[in-house]
Amino acid sequence: MELLRFWLLCCCCCCCGADATRIPPRGRHPPAAFRESLHRHRYLNSLFSHENSTAIYGINQFSYLFPEEFKAIYLRSKPSRFPRFPAEEQTFISNISLPLRFDWRDKHVVTSVRNQQTCGGCWAFSVVSAVESAYAIKGQPLEVLSVQQVIDCSYNNYGCNGGSTLNALYWLNKTQVKVVSDSEYPFKAQNGLCHYFSCSHSGVSIKDYSAYDFSGQEDEMAKTLLTLGPLIVIVDAVSWQDYLGGIIQHHCSSGEANHAVLVTGFDKTGSTPYWIVRNSWGSAWGIDGYALVKMGGNICGIADSVSAVFV
Numbered sequence: 001m002e003l004l005r006f007w008l009l010c011c012c013c014c015c016c017g018a019d020a021t022r023i024p025p026r027g028r029h030p031p032a033a034f035r036e037s038l039h040r041h042r043y044l045n046s047l048f049s050h051e052n053s054t055a056i057y058g059i060n061q062f063s064y065l066f067p068e069e070f071k072a073i074y075l076r077s078k079p080s081r082f083p084r085f086p087a088e089e090q091t092f093i094s095n096i097s098l099p100l101r102f103d104w105r106d107k108h109v110v111t112s113v114r115n116q117q118t119c120g121g122c123w124a125f126s127v128v129s130a131v132e133s134a135y136a137i138k139g140q141p142l143e144v145l146s147v148q149q150v151i152d153c154s155y156n157n158y159g160c161n162g163g164s165t166l167n168a169l170y171w172l173n174k175t176q177v178k179v180v181s182d183s184e185y186p187f188k189a190q191n192g193l194c195h196y197f198s199c200s201h202s203g204v205s206i207k208d209y210s211a212y213d214f215s216g217q218e219d220e221m222a223k224t225l226l227t228l229g230p231l232i233v234i235v236d237a238v239s240w241q242d243y244l245g246g247i248i249q250h251h252c253s254s255g256e257a258n259h260a261v262l263v264t265g266f267d268k269t270g271s272t273p274y275w276i277v278r279n280s281w282g283s284a285w286g287i288d289g290y291a292l293v294k295m296g297g298n299i300c301g302i303a304d305s306v307s308a309v310f311v
């Protein structure tokens, strides 16, 4: 009965277009995708249910999509090779001892979760949110900056059709472009022509960036987060289609990086230490738009492709 109710609800949404952001581009979907989701949830929840605070999977805004569709729309971050940490000039990581818990949100330097809708621009969302936070950590006002500008203007990427965080950082650093406020260049969820601003126009440019592979060194990664600010990471988010909450510890390979997000903090107070990860799928997804990913073990490939910006 419960399942039937869920299905009717979903079907209704799809048919009447109650919520435009949740409608897949090709309109109505057969019940097959939803039924497949229910099977998948049962499987994902069955294996490790005895464990503490393990992730829970179930019905959310993506349950009416087949995994291939979900991947084609939302997982559009292109992987790049990152050099191993530490490199020669890693002097910015001081000999700090790690606190048990740290989250940049507690310092009020993280903007609220955004929604990329059906635009494959996760790479731009993660990079822009890192710039917002780095700027606020420097003592400047916390301001929502334009993701659309990066989508339209980062010439070495493909806008809503996908992109690489490294290419975006390279472009920001090379051109010294100022990212303007979101209200001046609002998000349209589709590719557009790049709008240029005069040099005197206010905005935030970056001074430099760093990019490393921290696999096997997640404590060093945590120190980097503490020192530099929230970290841009690329994960394998295939199983995130069904995520509801809890700590992701299984069902998340480090094989294929396909989704860019922002790590804002970590928590080692409980029996399972975890990273605190800000996503760009709206605040209705996961835990108010965030996911928790187990620390250590490179779960979802979270330590493979890590970057930070300097402003």
Ligand SMILES: *[C@@H]1O[C@H](CO)[C@@H](O)[C@H](O)[C@H]1NC(C)=O
Pocket (backbone or CB within 6 Å): 051, 052, 270, 271
């Ligand atoms: C689960 O959590 C409780 C309370 O934090 C702890 O005492 C227990 O050892 C944990 N069990 C496992 C299997 O980690």
Ligand SMILES: *[C@@H]1O[C@H](CO)[C@@H](O)[C@H](O)[C@H]1NC(C)=O
Pocket (backbone or CB within 6 Å): 095
């Ligand atoms: C950092 O700590 C290591 C080992 O504890 C020590 O060898 C090194 O000299 C320290 N570096 C600095 C800059 O304090």
Ligand SMILES: *[C@@H]1O[C@H](CO)[C@@H](O)[C@H](O)[C@H]1NC(C)=O
Pocket (backbone or CB within 6 Å): 173, 174, 207, 208, 209, 210
């Ligand atoms: C960023 O740009 C500065 C100035 O051109 C350059 O020195 C630096 O190497 C660049 N950073 C990276 C990571 O390429």
